[in-house]
Amino acid sequence: MKITAIESSVISLPFTMGGPHARFAGQLWDHLEILLVKVETEDGLVGWGEAFGHAAIASTRAALDSIVAPLVLGRDATDINGLTRSILHATHLLGRNGSFVYAYSGIEIALWDLAGKRANKPVWQLLGGPDRAELQAYASLLWYSDPALVEKNVTAAASQGYRYIKLHEVTREATLAGLEAPGAENVRIMLDVNCAWLPPQARDMADSLAGDHLLWLEEPVWPPEDVHSLASVRARGIPIAAGENVAGLFGFKSLIEAGAIDIAQPSVTKIGGIGEMVKIIHLCQAHGIEVFPHCPYFGPGLLASYHVASALIENPLIEILWVDMEANPFDPWVRSTNGHVRLPQGPGLGVDPDPEVMERYRKGTVTRTA
């Protein structure tokens, strides 16, 4: 079944985040952007994927439109494993973790959407998962730095029914504001510092936070590939989560062999797509490592995370970014209710974008054909 067209579109959604808009990679982050990838086959069937995302959109899109899409066009959409092997080999000199792998991830997710539609089964069923109505979600708060805003947003997320809330703060003061916020008594709190600390500071901070009952401490060490320093922080006692910046299956193998993590966080729009996620989850489970996907996405990348997590993880926990979008072409599936998200039951990823909403927020489209 030949792939005949690949289209990339940017959907740009206004949002609020419970505090002032932050800067991200030097850019003011005042719109949530989805790099949407549409793959069409010779029979006219269409699949949707999402490639990473955020401030990387311009570079991921350039890699997709200029190199990756032309490599994929004309290939067999049903041979997903063969395509992954071939495309990632063809681009490996261009980077094993970055734009080219992100771009392919978007296509790969769309191929699973197509496979499910062709089989008339949801992806979770193709992966052998149980039929569940909904999945537990956690609120992934943004970075506020102001303890009063941390407290306000933790209380708001708890009152919306979240029982798990993740902070993105780098001081103990701001972290304690979250832990002690009204409503936090019945909530487990996680802390993600996005690689803010060099190893000695990371160990000191892990010591100072050790009695604070954090469910996990995420990416405490700069740089993220310093797996041995990460292991030294883990030895201080708080469970360590990492993996959103890891290159593929072998990146997780390195984390596991170093004894660096308790929780693995592969990211479907970055890591190579659903097939690579499945391998990583199996590897982690064989080593007694929990997997909670990194998925602060707003389109097919988030939906793909639901399907994979639901199929392969006994008690999934889905990351939902604590933002309020004006609208989203994948509504209401990309939003949580009472701390849970619904698992789509339709074929493929189970949700196609609403064309009217897509048109309203579309920033531009590039189509490549075979």
Ligand SMILES: [Mg+2]
């Ligand atoms: Mg993180």
